[in-house]
Amino acid sequence: MSTRSHAAQTRPNSWLRELTRLKPAHWPIGRCLRAALSVALPILAGIMSGSAGSFMVMSLGALGLCLGEKDSPYIERFREVAIIAPIGALGFFLGYVGHLDWAFVVAAMTVVAFVVGLIGSYGSVLASALVQALLMGCIAIALPAIAPFWKPAAYFLAGCGFYAVLLGVEALFFRKRPFIVLVANLLEGLSKLALARSKNAEAAEEETIRRTITDKMSTGFASLLSGRYHQHGRPSAHLDWESSVLQGLSRIFTATLASNKPDNLEQAAHELKRLAALVRDEKPLPAAADNGAFADTLLSRSVEHFTAIYWSAGLSEKIAPPHVASGAVSASKRAGFAEALKFDREAIRSAAVLALCVCIAFATRWVNDGNHWYWTPLTVIIVLRPDLGSIFVRSVHRVIGTVLGVLVGVAAFALFPKGIALVCVLAVLAGILPWAAQRAYWMATFVATPMVLILIDITSPGAGTTDYGLQRLVDTLIGGAIILVFGYFIWPRTHSHELERSFQSAREKIAAYLLALKPVNPSQPDPQIGAKKRQAYVALAAMRKKINAAMLEPAPAGPEAAAWYPLVTGAERVCDDIGAWSARYTVAENQEAIVDALAARIAGNKPDGCAGIVKDEVNGDPFMAFASNICAAFDQIDGFMEKKDVGAKGQAVPAAA
Structure with missing residues (x-):
């Protein structure tokens, strides 16, 4: 484990710094300009036409797409818009549930949240679409005056369409x-x-x-x-x-x-x-x-x-x-889809957590019946999105970002009059949002919070609605408390089983990569070697991402995840060694049996797979040296595994582990 990570687990002030650390980011000029135009122009058109409330929904549709945009090919981005826009628009029709007795509303939204959490585990894009639908449904229930609900759904689609048009203009000139x-x-x-x-x-x-x-x-x-x-x-x-x-x-x-x-x-x-x-x-x-x-x-x-x-x-x-x-x-896609249809325990657990917290958030209306009550379930839905990693980290980031964002929003209301001046502020914040989203989740929340406050302020009657800032802060704190208590602390906070499954999968992919070094025939290498190599690295990268997220959580989850770090590091070095050796040499026919034994050792199928390969038998043979290094690496990895297991039972673990 690195010195930085170790310090993050042993000193609370260092741990907090790690939690709020900013990632390096560049300014994506195209995305910043597109975000500013797609969010600000609709609400400006609404002010000019006297229909700011309807056009605000257009801005919300574009805002959701801007928050979720990543560096990916244009065809992928258009595909995401085509999925998110119609599903998100359908969420407005949940507004008809709001006419029922409130107990039925709470029950209905709990069931919907569970379904969203379950289906959202299929993938990031589908999770984004379903969360958008749940958010829009929450807004429609809270604001029945926007009925008939096909109208805001149409404006939402129009906002997403305007965003897609701007994306298309950019793609036309910068395809590659x-x-x-x-x-x-x-x-x-x-x-x-x-x-x-x-x-x-x-x-x-x-x-x-x-x-x-x-x-x-x-x-x-x-x-x-x-x-x-x-x-x-x-x-x-x-x-x-x-x-x-x-x-x-x-x-x-x-x-x-x-x-x-x-x-x-x-x-x-x-x-x-x-x-x-x-x-x-x-x-x-x-x-x-x-x-x-x-x-x-x-x-x-x-x-x-x-x-x-x-x-x-x-x-x-x-x-x-x-x-x-x-x-x-x-x-491969068909096989992946068939595999995704099988819900694992973690997907069901995440869906249950989301449903429970949404249920409690909607139930708070019985004691918090102000016109802003829906910010509490909005906070819960956004933070508990199925595919965004650590709940604890997002909750803390959400609260930090909201507190700072409310201050910016209140300052904007005090300095700028309602109308076009605030639209200009909104455009500037929207232009900053893509950069802030790359740096940290709390930075994205920090920028998005005053944007939402400004949109509400512009569409609300009266000279100003500064009090919405404080109301949003209070309801966000309530939502954060619900998430931390009912979505995090009452559940067992251990990652051992998930990380163990991930590491075993990575070991099997490394073994497959090694086996791909064997030629199909004496004159032709395995054509799948590149794909097997990528699969091994992808599996290790995915596991490292889970470890990094879990290390930011309080004990026991954080220290437990940190114990896996040297295992992933050792496995990555083995991948590097396989690539470096294969760049210079090829596997001879009389070496294939040893490759099979090494692969079995890596996958964990035969712990004694290296019994015949010892350092004193290398004798200057590059292949035997390569094989001996792999054996030594996995001996060390298994040693770390034993130390980790001992630490999990309450005994001391060396700092290196």
């Missing part, structure tokens, strides 16, 4: 821009990795850089596979080119890990940094500099291979298609 940014970021990451290895940087620094690269690579391949699926088997020269570019970057990554010559690594770092600048600025490739000895290495050939592919976009129809065929992708 998301992929270009991804490639440039990967090249910069590879440059940092090569430079770190050339200077023998600390292992923790090198691992951090490597993890950033594998995370971005996984994102790129996931988007590529999704794009191929939506092609329905039709050929696409553009997707073939993207696939070849990503495979070229993966080849550079492997060659960098395989290289151990400082001079070559340093020269490669400078060349990769130069290429990153050219890619980001969309410039043609000038004549390459003389790289001396670097020109004849495996690393240099990988870099040259990438440049030949990337700057041949005009000839992309000549590039061979990727290893994963479209039919295979479709089959």
Whole structure:
């Protein structure tokens, strides 16, 4: 475990700093401009036409899409809008439930919340759509005056449509821009990795850089596979080119890990940094500099291979298609969907938590019957969205962001008159929102809170509604208390079973990656080796994400999750070793039995799978040294497993674990 993480678990003030730490982020100019226009222009049109209340729903529809937008290809973003907009609009029809006795309303919304939580476990986009529907339903129940409910549903769709139009304008002029940014970021990451290895940087620094690269690579391949699926088997020269570019970057990554010559690594770092600048600025490739000895290495050939592919976009129809065929992708999607239909215990538990908290939040109206009561269930629904990670962290972030956001909202009401002046403030905040959302959840809440207050203020009668800020703060605190008590503290706070399943799955994928080194026949490597490699890294990255989220929680969940950190780190190093070895050597026929034994050892099927491989038998053989290193790594991993289990029973665990 890193020094920072260890400190976060042992000193409360350090733990709080980790909880509120800001992630690095760049300014996504296109998203910022689109957010400002899609949120501010509808409400401005409402003011000019005298229908601010109806047009506010348009702004809310666009605001929801802006909050959930990620760096992904345009086709993926349009698909998300096509799913979220109609499902979110249907939520308004829950407003008819509000005409029933309130006990029936509470019961009905509890059932709806459970269904939303259960189905939302299928995936992030579906979770976003269903949460939007639940939010709009809550607003419709609280504000029956907006009936007939097909009207706000139509305005909501119009707001989402306006957002999609602005996205389409951007896509028309910058079709490749998301992929270009991804490639440039990967090249910069590879440059940092090569430079770190050339200077023998600390292992923790090198691992951090490597993890950033594998995370971005996984994102790129996931988007590529999704794009191929939506092609329905039709050929696409553009997707073939993207696939070849990503495979070229993966080849550079492997060659960098395989290289151990400082001079070559340093020269490669400078060349990769130069290429990153050219890619980001969309410039043609000038004549390459003389790289001396670097020109004849495996690393240099990988870099040259990438440049030949990337700057041949005009000839992309000549590039061979990727290893994963479209039919295979479709089959994979179908298999994934069938697997998703099986609800696991965690999905049912999360749905039950959401239903219980929504039930209590709606029940608070019996004691909190003001016209702002619905902010309490809104807080509960937003924070308990099925796919956003730690409930505890989001609850704390929500409260922090709301407190600060209310102060900004009150200041805006005091400084600017209601009307166009506040719309300008709204546009500025909307422009900041995409950047803030990248930095931290509390930052997104901090910016979004005054935006919602301003929208309410503009559409409410009277000269000003400053009191809404304090009301929102109180109801948010009530919602946060409901979440922490009934959504977190009363439930067992242990992650051991989930992390154990995730780590076993990762071990099996690493074993499959190792087995893919065996050639299909003496002259042909396994065509699935690249896919198996990505699957292994993706599994480890997913588990690391769960660990990082859980480490921010109070004991026992935080320290328990921290105990898994060295296991994931060791497994990632094994993946690196497999890639580095495979870049230089191939598995001979008489070595295949040892590869099988190693794979069984990695997967945990045969704890004694390394019995015949000991260090004194290496004798300078690169393969035997490689096999011995894998055995030693998993001996250490299993040792950490034993220490972790001992710690879970209340005994001391060494700081390194």
